[in-house]
Amino acid sequence: MKYAVHTQLRRFLGTIGLDLADLFQRAGLPDRTWQETITLTPMAYYQFLQAIDSQLTDDQILALSDVANVQFFFPPLFAALAAQNGYQAVQRLVAYKQLIGPVTAQLTETTTTVAVHFDFIYPAMAQTRLALLVEQLSLLSLLRTGTRQHIVPLKIKSPVTYGAAIQDYCDVMPLASDDNQIVLTKAALQKPFKTENNVMWQYLEPTLKAKLAQLTAAASLAATIRKDLITAIPSGQFSIEAISQTLGLSPRTLQRKLAQEKTTFNKLLQETQSQLAVNYLQDFKLSNAEIAYLVGYAEPSAFARAFHRWTGETLAQYRKQLVH
Structure with missing residues (x-):
């Protein structure tokens, strides 16, 4: 499933002072402003809304x-x-x-x-x-x-x-x-x-x-796996074997089908962990250690390194932006 950011919506965002290229950069998304109609996956759309949220x-x-x-x-x-x-x-x-x-x-x-x-x-x-x-x-x-x-x-x-x-x-x-x-x-x-x-x-x-x-018909295997990972990661049961079993596929078949969609299980896992982390970091009642556990990391230090790799920012830098 993909959702469009229509030209008319982009123009309207411009009338209220928002630059689309800047929003995509803030969201950690590739600059696609040259396209007449931009389509985003649900998770990318979520990141896009988060970027707008901090500016309005x-x-x-x-x-x-x-x-x-x-x-x-x-x-x-x-x-x-x-x-x-x-x-x-x-x-x-x-x-x-x-x-x-x-x-x-x-x-x-x-x-x-x-x-x-x-x-x-x-x-x-x-x-x-x-x-x-x-x-x-x-x-x-x-x-x-x-x-x-x-x-x-x-x-x-x-x-x-x-x-x-x-x-x-x-x-x-x-x-x-x-x-x-x-x-x-x-x-x-x-x-x-x-x-x-x-x-x-x-x-x-x-x-x-x-x-x-x-x-409804356009729902891909990758989209299904993303949806499953959203709930599986906090439970700790998010290995490729666990997800494959849920879908009634062998791990090898799952990887082959994902390759046909030009992605991999590890890429989907990393993307989902990143987006879950960004979501949990909005809640200041959660400590970094608690968030690390919820996104599948036993060691907070490993989570901190992964977050920096995903976003280019430290956890402290990201949370500081949320209060400014």
Whole structure:
């Protein structure tokens, strides 16, 4: 699975003062800004979001979450705006969420409310602050844009911080929680959309369905192994023999199939360990020794050397950047 960084999105990032080449460098990704459409693996997309996360102000996050700014290069948002009401819009957005980026959404309904929860497609990895806020705020923006009314969520919560500008936009005090959720009343979601356009939906629906089918079919062995490694590495059971057994393959067959995809098991392992390390380093409650264990290193010193090899930075240098 790969996700596009479209030309229109790149231009929008430029309008809010972000240079794409600089973002790719910060993310540790090769400079591909010369390409008209850049595609990234889910893990590379995650690194890209982390790089953006450290550069954006809350006002810029709000601008990036405004569907008026981004609907035309994210067709699922355009399709949601063409819905009859907020309830139908949320259902469409959840159904086609992965066409926008490597994120899934789940609905939980009661008789009077609908709650939406967002996950990175590898749930073992925490969402970046940027990704989570953009998901929650763009959903709220979608509902307000569609109804032309000031929809206020019943509740909004997550593990990330909400700045004053974002709190003002939500118009409800966000709650600190290990889980993330935006809860809306069904009464608010039943309000008709002024942007309803059934002709546009009939045009978009076949294309969205086809793209979703392509995305599902394009899942490679490497992507499957990355997903397995995300959970296997913290458990300590991440040898090629263990992963091969999970997939019903011999280690030799697994390596041969990966060679056909122009990669190796060791390369995937190193990439995943690096990305897990970057994820865990966001949590200042975890010591370097604890993170070393979680990414598969028995010795913290060996982990420190590996991290420097992966990123060109020491652990201390990387963590220092996170607080500046």
